Amino acid sequence: MKPADSAAVALLGLTVLGLAAPTAAAQVEPDPMVAGQRVRISDGRRCAQDGAARVSSRLFGPVVLRPGEGGMAAQARVAEGAAPGRYPVTIHCASGGASFTETVTVRDARVEGLNAAQAAGGLALLALAAGAAFWLRRTVGGRS
Template sequence: MKPAHSAAVVLFGLTALGLAAPPAWAQVDPDPMVAGQRVSISDGRQCASGRGAWASSTLFGSVVLRPGERGMGAQARVAEGAGPGRYPVTIHCASGGESFTESVTVRDARVEGVNAAQAAGGLALLALAAGAAFWLRRTVGGRS
């Protein structure tokens, strides 16, 4: 089989799997998150708004969902002691109604970006480069 044909078969298979997968009903934003962070939880408009719903997880306990723009939703704070890993979040629609579960990711609490020491080091390198450029300009220009 030619490589183009193989690629087309693989692409078609992945598309079919994607279309066959059930929609994500429990929505937690942001995902991934860190311990102590505030998150938004939504049912993705799957529960009847007049009947009530709640979300439960070891990350934040049980939270009552209220009608909102994206269906039933609420705010919750991820437990401070939550370690990195995957956690289930279950949405329960009304008493005896449908329930569905999604997994969310908690990352290590390290903040990505630069810290104060890295910023100071970068500024020192920038100052050193500016000084070297000034010195080279004066030397090459014949004014030593």
């Protein structure tokens, strides 16, 4: 197998692994958040679409998730007095269904831009692409 083919296979494999990674059961976006901010809560398609699911957390009052395009979801506002820290958000599916919890972070300042994990992932992909381009250029130039 040519080095260029190996690089293409490696890039394709990494892409597939990234897309196949499991998603969190409960989704609260954005995360991190700040007190008073509006967030979207979703069940990640874990609850049955035939009823309403409910959310329990110290961050919001009672929240009921309703069926929609992307599963059960709702909008909520983080309590104005929420102190910075990590908080559990538990979704209880209707009709005695499953319950699952996601931990979210409240920051004490306005959050904009990327978090550290997103930045590290972007840099890793950039380094991988640069390495593949270098390898392909060497191979095409006949200097393998």
